Amino acid sequence: MRLGYFSMPLHPLGRTWQETLAEDREAVILADRLGFHDAFIGEHLTDLHENITSSMLFLATLISDTEQILLATGTTNLSHQHPVLVAAHAAMFDHLSDGRFILGVSPGALPSDAEVLGILDEDRNRLFAEAIDVICAVWESEPPYRLNLPDNRFTVTTEQTIDLDLGVGVLPKPLQTPRPEIxxxxxxxxxxxxxxxxxxxxxxxxxxxxxxxxxxxxxxNYAEGKQAAGASADPADWRIARTIFVADDPAVAEGYGRADASSPYRFYYSQMLTKMRKIGRLGLFKTHRDQPDDEITLDHVLDRLVITGTPESVAEQIVDFRAETGDFGELVYAGLDWVDPRLARRSMELMTQKVMPSVNAAIGA
Structure with a gap:
């Protein structure tokens, strides 16, 4: 099982933007040094807690400061911009990073982002579907393109202006063939x-x-889709993100990872619980569909969604989690605010040095 990194990220108010961006960069650089397979970075435009407005722009600052880790948008919100821009910028990023690029995509879920862009009343899932069709078609096509896909609002062509002798009217293609992983x-x-x-x-x-x-x-459901395409689903292609904190001392693990008022894990899920309650998605935290809303407390969420403990305990919890979900190829470690930088770094070190070797030994056996 591989180990990946994912960060939204989510920081408390009061810290400067410059400081939190520097911390987020440091986390990815550390993940690269420790041997994490990839790093996914999220983006939002209008959330003061989630400070990265463009995951691709942020990741571009890390190309020269990392060596082997794959750099992944996590996600590029496809309802927010024209798909040709995504296709062209992603292709350039793939070349800049020497093929260390993964395109992570989603519609974009934050309503205030949609409002500020004037698309609050749009079907963002449909925008997403139309955009990804265009991105793939651009990478698969040759100029002047003539892309007028059925039921798709985006028409892409350079027929009127193409001049191959002059080199204009041509969109760039990624370095990876046929395309980067999506x-x-x-x-x-x-x-x-x-x-x-x-x-x-x-x-x-x-x-x-x-x-x-x-x-x-x-x-x-993923296996169903693969079967419909005449292929077999490979568990190695499935990534699962988890909120994990590892410490040498079990009391420190419980306090920093869940119980202390200053715990970044407590802050993260307090924010997530409030947001999900506000947008009517509290069901994500329910153990059964008809569970009363008033049972979904912060401690209820923390107890079920934070894996914390010593390396031995965390490894056991991950193996038990895998027994419940089935086999998957990559465990993606969720990065949070570094309330205590020493503990945050140590947790990532323990994940690579002790937890994952134990997990892989157990599932291999």
Whole structure:
């Protein structure tokens, strides 16, 4: 099982933007040094806590400061910009990074982002589907393109202005062939979108804030999509994100990872719980569909979604989690605010040096 890194990220108010961006960069650089396979970075335009407005721009600053880690948008919100811009910028990033690029995509879920862009009343899932079709078609096509896809608002062509002798009218292609890996974040139980991912040979990343029982619903749908495309689903292509904190001392693990008022894990899930309650998605945290809303407390969420403890304990919890979800190829470690930089770094070190070797020994056996 591989180890990946994912960060939204989410910081408390009061810290400067310059400081939090520097910390987020340091976390990815550390992940590269420790041997993490990839790093996914999220983006939002209008959230003061989530400070990265463009995951691709942020990741571009890390190309020269990292050596082997794959740099992944996690996600590029496709409802926010014209798909030709995404295709062209992603292609350039792939060349700049020497092929260390993964395109992570989603519709974009934050309503205030949609409002500021004037698309609050638009069907953002449809925008997403239309955009990804255009991105793939641009990479597969040759100029002057003539892309007028059925039921798609985006028409792409350079027929009137192309001049191959002059080198204009031509969109760039990625370095990786036929294209970079495309990963879609899955945030809903029984997601039908993951069926479409299977058909298109995109790869799923199940969100860290989903209960294990809901994560387990993703794989059958992905396998269904692969089967519809005449292919077999490979568990190596399935990533699952989890919120994990590892410490040498069990009391420190429980306090920093869950119980202390200053715990970044407590802050993160307090924010997530408030947001999900506000937008009517509290069901993500429910153990059964008809569970009363008043049972979904912060401690209820923390107890079920934070894996914390010593390396031995965390390894056991991950193996138990895998028994509930089924086999998957990559565990994606969710990065949070570094309230205590020493503990945050040590947790990542323990994940690579002790936890993952134990997990892989156990599942190999």
């Amino acid at each position: 990963v879609g974040t899955v945030v809903a139980p029984y997601s039908k979108g993951v069926v479409a991912m299977g058909r298109r040979d995109f790869h799923p990343l199940s969100a860290n804030f989903l209960l294990p029982q809901w994560v387990a619903t993703h794989w059958p």
